[in-house]
Amino acid sequence: MSKAKEYISNTLETLLIDINPQEEKKVICRMKLAARIDESRKKKGWNKKEFAKRLNKQPSEITKWLSGTHNFTCDTLVDIQEVLGIELINIEEKQREQVIQFHIEISKPAMEYELSCLENIEFKSNFYNLYKGLSSLKNTIKVYQKNESEKIYF
Amino acid sequence: MKIRLVKLGQLSGNGASIYSVVYESDKTTLFEKFIKENRNSFKSELNNIILRLKIIGKETGARDHFFKPNQGAPGDGVWALYDKPNCKLRLYCIQYGTTLLVLGGGGYKPKNIRALQEDTKLTKENGIMRNVSRLINIKMSEGDISFSEDHYEFEGNLKLNDQNYE
Amino acid sequence: MKAKKFTFKLKSIEILDVYLKHPKQAINEIKNFNFNINVEQKVNNENKIIIVIIDIKIVSDDKLINFGSIKTGSIYEIENFDDFINKETNIAEFPGNILISLNSISLSTTRGMMYSQFRGTYLHNAYLPIIDPKTLQKKGNK
Numbered sequence: 001m002s003k004a005k006e007y008i009s010n011t012l013e014t015l016l017i018d019i020n021p022q023e024e025k026k027v028i029c030r031m032k033l034a035a036r037i038d039e040s041r042k043k044k045g046w047n048k049k050e051f052a053k054r055l056n057k058q059p060s061e062i063t064k065w066l067s068g069t070h071n072f073t074c075d076t077l078v079d080i081q082e083v084l085g086i087e088l089i090n091i092e093e094k095q096r097e098q099v100i101q102f103h104i105e106i107s108k109p110a111m112e113y114e115l116s117c118l119e120n121i122e123f124k125s126n127f128y129n130l131y132k133g134l135s136s137l138k139n140t141i142k143v144y145q146k147n148e149s150e151k152i153y154f
Numbered sequence: 155m156k157i158r159l160v161k162l163g164q165l166s167g168n169g170a171s172i173y174s175v176v177y178e179s180d181k182t183t184l185f186e187k188f189i190k191e192n193r194n195s196f197k198s199e200l201n202n203i204i205l206r207l208k209i210i211g212k213e214t215g216a217r218d219h220f221f222k223p224n225q226g227a228p229g230d231g232v233w234a235l236y237d238k239p240n241c242k243l244r245l246y247c248i249q250y251g252t253t254l255l256v257l258g259g260g261g262y263k264p265k266n267i268r269a270l271q272e273d274t275k276l277t278k279e280n281g282i283m284r285n286v287s288r289l290i291n292i293k294m295s296e297g298d299i300s301f302s303e304d305h306y307e308f309e310g311n312l313k314l315n316d317q318n319y320e
Numbered sequence: 321m322k323a324k325k326f327t328f329k330l331k332s333i334e335i336l337d338v339y340l341k342h343p344k345q346a347i348n349e350i351k352n353f354n355f356n357i358n359v360e361q362k363v364n365n366e367n368k369i370i371i372v373i374i375d376i377k378i379v380s381d382d383k384l385i386n387f388g389s390i391k392t393g394s395i396y397e398i399e400n401f402d403d404f405i406n407k408e409t410n411i412a413e414f415p416g417n418i419l420i421s422l423n424s425i426s427l428s429t430t431r432g433m434m435y436s437q438f439r440g441t442y443l444h445n446a447y448l449p450i451i452d453p454k455t456l457q458k459k460g461n462k
Contacts, residue, residue, distance in 0.1 A: 003307050004173060007160035011186045015193070015204050016164060027205045028213070035214050066219035067236035068206060098411060102359040102423065102456035108449050110350045 031068035033077075033088065038066050040084040054083050155179065157286070159256065159312040165204075167212035171306045174257045175286055177316075184282065185245075185257040192243055192261070199243050203235060207257070215252035225280060230287040232280065237263065244276060246283045248290070253305045256290075258283040289314040326418050327399040331369065333429055337391035338437050343380075350387070353446045354379045359423055359456055363412050368401035370414075372426040376434065378446050388443050390434050394426040424453040 041051045048066075052059045064070055065080075072080075074089065081088040156178040162185070165172040174183035182190075192200050210216050219236075226232025231248045245260040259282065261275040293299040299310040343350070356377040363370050377389040398404075404412050431448040438446055 002311070003302070003309055004159050004161040004312050006163040007174070007176070007183065008163055009183065009186050011182075011189050012162070012164055012204070015189065015201060016208070019201060019205055019208075023201075024205055027202065028209055031206065031209050031214050031220070034219060035217055038217065038219050063219070064238070067238070068209075068214075068220045069202075069236060069238055097365075098363040100361040100363075100419065101459035102361075103459055104357045104451065104456050105354065106357070106449060106451065107352045107354045110353050110445060 026071075027068075030070060030072075033072060034066045034068045034070070036086070036088065037080055037084065040086045044084065051083075055079060155316045157289075157314045157316050159290075159308055159314070161307070162211075162257070165207050165211040169209070169213045169215040170211050170253045170255055172207060172211045172255050172257060173308065183257070184259045184279075188245060188257075188259040188261070188279075191259075196243050196262070199241060203243065203245055206235065207255075210255065216249050216255045217252055218249075221247070221249060226284040226287060230284055230291075232283045232287055234260070246279055248283060248287045250301070251305055254301070254308070256283075256286065258286065285316060286314070289316060324403055324415075325400060326414075328370075328396050329399070330425070331395040331397040332393075333395075333433075334393045335390065335433055335437070336373070336393050337389070339386070339389040340438070340441060340443065341386070341388065342442065343385060343387055350380070350442075352381055353387070353443075354381060354383070355448060356383075357427075357451070357456075359426070361419060361422065363414070365401075365405070365410070365412055368398055370396045370398060370419075370422060372396070372422050374426050374430045376430065376448065378443060388438065388441075388446070390430065390437060392426070392430045392433050394422075394429055396422055420453045420456075423456060427451055427453065 041048075044051075046054070048059050048062045052062045055062075065072070065076075077088045158176050158178075159173050160176050160183060162172045162174055162183070174185040176183050180187070189200060189204075206220065210220060214220075221233040222236055223233050225234045225246060231250060233247055233249050235245045235247060237244050242262055243260060244263040246258040248256040248258070250256075259279040261273075261279055263276065264273060290299060293311070293314060297310075299308055299312065301307070302309050356379055358375040360373040360375070361370055362373070372394045373391065374394075375389070375391045378387045379385060380387065401412065404414055406413050427448070435447050438444060
């Protein structure tokens with residue numbers, strides 16, 4: 001199925017480039033606020049008349065609020081969020097990170113040499129040379145080698 | 155007179171697809187004509203209109219409450235972008251749900267009028283959009299035009315034949 | 321409740337801080353290595369990551385002497401981060417077992433980093449014991 005050709009207008013482009021970014025932010029805010037309020041109103045199952053009644057306003061005032069052109073006062077937003085049970089204004093510092101903290105303290109003896117028994121394992125590194133307590137390791141291996149029936153899993 | 159639907163890429167996005175109408179003779183869209191007619195006298199208001207349309211297309215969608223409904227015949231979808239009482243411009247469009255919008259023309263809205271019929275320019279532009287809406291509906295009933303599955307696009311033969319064009 | 325898939329990868333690891341100070345007492349007088357372990361998980365919605373910071377101090381029995389410490393950071397990139405965001409509060413909520421797993425991976429990684437930093441020093445034998453991550457006590461959340 002064929003679709004519409006995408007039309008690029010130079011006339012429109014000139015005006016789009018001219019748009020003040022700060023002005024754009026304000027209009028975005030007004031429209032998104034309006035959308036959020038309308039969405040919440042619908043979730044409550046209220047029509048505009050009922051919503052207006054709960055705020056002691058005329059339905060025409062609600063129409064103006066939701067038009068996307070209205071510059072809300074702080075007081076109005078506080079009233080609306082109270083009635084709808086939503087948050088429109090957040091004056092707390094924006095939480096960019098949630099932090100969860102854990103703590104534990106454990107101890108172990110400083111001169112602990114015990115290792116799992118290792119049978120016929122060849123160490124390619126100079127592990128034997130680095131590790132001071134290796135003589136005890138060699139003894140342990142000898143003990144295990146005596147018990148041939150014993151299986152050692154590594 | 156042949157007219158066709160074109161998608162305005164600069165305004166369309168995840169919110170909605172915004173279309174306008176090109177008349178064969180003019181080679182510009184109805185919306186561009188509206189811009190050209192009003193950019194000198196009402197620049198700041200025009201900028202605000204374009205901003206709102208951009209946000210509708212890119213973010214929020216063509217939500218009902220951003221418009222003044224029922225500007226045409228009952229059920230034809232001809233609406234106007236919301237204009238405050240002290241605003242000077244009116245822009246007509248056809249809304250097909252929150253995801254599809256067809257922009258038309260409009261004009262200066264004198265303060266002293268109570269109904270659009272009192273102003274010839276607005277009456278004319280309103281009439282054009284009513285006609286476009288009618289033509290689209292005819293094409294849809296004939297199966298020549300349909301909505302895409304996601305309802306963001308028109309599909310099919312987007313050339314309309316306007317026999318009423320003056 | 322349907323189990324959610326948790327798709328993640330280790331984006332980076334880093335040693336944030338290392339401290340070694342030769343103790344005044346003779347090394348063979350150190351009876352125990354006491355590990356004071358703090359784990360901090362930071363969930364960053366913007367970048368869709370969880371940062372796990374492990375801070376380990378190796379202290380004397382009376383906790384008065386700090387033999388050495390290490391601080392490491394591991395960054396986990398969560399590919400389906402948005403699946404865990406509570407749409408009403410906009411706070412990411414991860415099941416406890418996921419956070420435990422991340423702590424476990426980070427602790428093991430830190431064990432390796434500790435050994436690489438302390439080997440050949442008086443803390444050569446102070447490798448981090450195996451820790452059941454479930455035993456980590458949660459401090460007050462921020």
